[in-house]
Every structure is written in structure tokens, then in C-alpha cells.
Amino acid sequence: MSHPCMRCGACCAAFRVAFHWMETDAAGGVTPAGLTEQLGAHRVNMLGTNTYEPHCTALVGEVGVATHCGIYALRPSPCRELKAAWEDGTPSPQCDRARAKYGMPPLTLADFA
Template sequence: MDCTRCGACCAFYRVDFHRLDGDDVPGGFVPVAWTLPLNASLLRMRGTDAFPPRCVALFGDLGQSVSCAIYAKRPGPCRELEAGSPACLKARRRYGVSEPPTG
């Protein structure tokens, strides 16, 4: 599946990850400017708990052409969600993104 023609998961799931992965910590890499503190141990990608959700790092038109502004530095949950997985297909169904992508 071509994620650059989709983006559904970035507008469906909350994206939380450990503060130690933030770039304000030695060894961290996720730009904290794109996040909000959730509690003492977690950060959340801004926008992923909005209604409707949409990560602030997602650019473009969902289901057509998208990109992640921090792709090389995206947090663990984004790396772990596999294209074609049940979680992927659930998000795609929510937005009516066809399988496989068209266009």
C-alpha cells in the first residue's frame, strides 16, 4: 500500500509515546514542538486527540497525496503501524480509502 496516497492512520489514532523520545532529551529525536505533554511520562502528537483527529505533522489531502513533516523523526507508534495491518485497514475504512489505493 502506498502511504503517500493515504494518511488515514494519521487522522484516526491518538499517537502517544515516551517523553524520553522527545528531542529535548539527550538521545531523543521526535520534535517536541509538534507534541503536547500528556502526563509525567508521555507526549502526544498534537492534533491526534482532536475531533476529528488529524496529526499536525500530516500535510496534504487525505486519501490523495500526503506527507509527514517529521517522517524521519516520527515517533514509535507511527513506525510500528504496518501498512496492510488490521489497524491500517480500520483507519482506511473510516475514510473510505480504497484497497489498494487508486489514482
């Protein structure tokens, strides 16, 4: 069974993805600065996520069908920190909320059986 995130991608198209500019490759980090925009003095956000209908420009594929992050190894900390619900045995309200936005039910432990 493939990982449920590969059939989802909702969290990449539901929230503003903001982080410190030091995480960008322009400042010695890894996340491509060209895929970010300034958000205040010390923060940036992933392009496409600071809108009423967020959709990260690095997301490849169609939400709810087949998706993956186009910069997976270089993704910023908020993306690394957001866990799929129950993947490690704990809930993830952000995951549940993002999936609900696209009419998908929350994950359960069975999704990782």
C-alpha cells in the same frame, strides 16, 4: 507505482499518537517536542491527535489524495511501528480501520505487486 501510503495518510488522521516523552528532542530523542503536548506524567502525544477527530499537525497534504509525514525521519515509535497492511505480507487492522474511516478499501497484496 508509488507507495500506497503516499496516496493515503489515513492513520495519521485517525488515532491518538502517544509515546514516552523520552522520544522527544527535548529529552535526547529525535521527535520535535514542539509538535507534541503532554499526556500524563511520562507520555506525550503528537499535536492534533488527542481529539475526537485526530489529525496530526505533522501530516502534509490531503488524506486519500496525496500525503506525507513532514517529520518522516523524526517520527515517533508508534508511527514507525504501524505497518501498511500486506506490505510485509501480514495484515494490519489499524491500517484497515484508518482507511475505512475515510471510505478507502483495505489494502491487498496487489497494492504491493
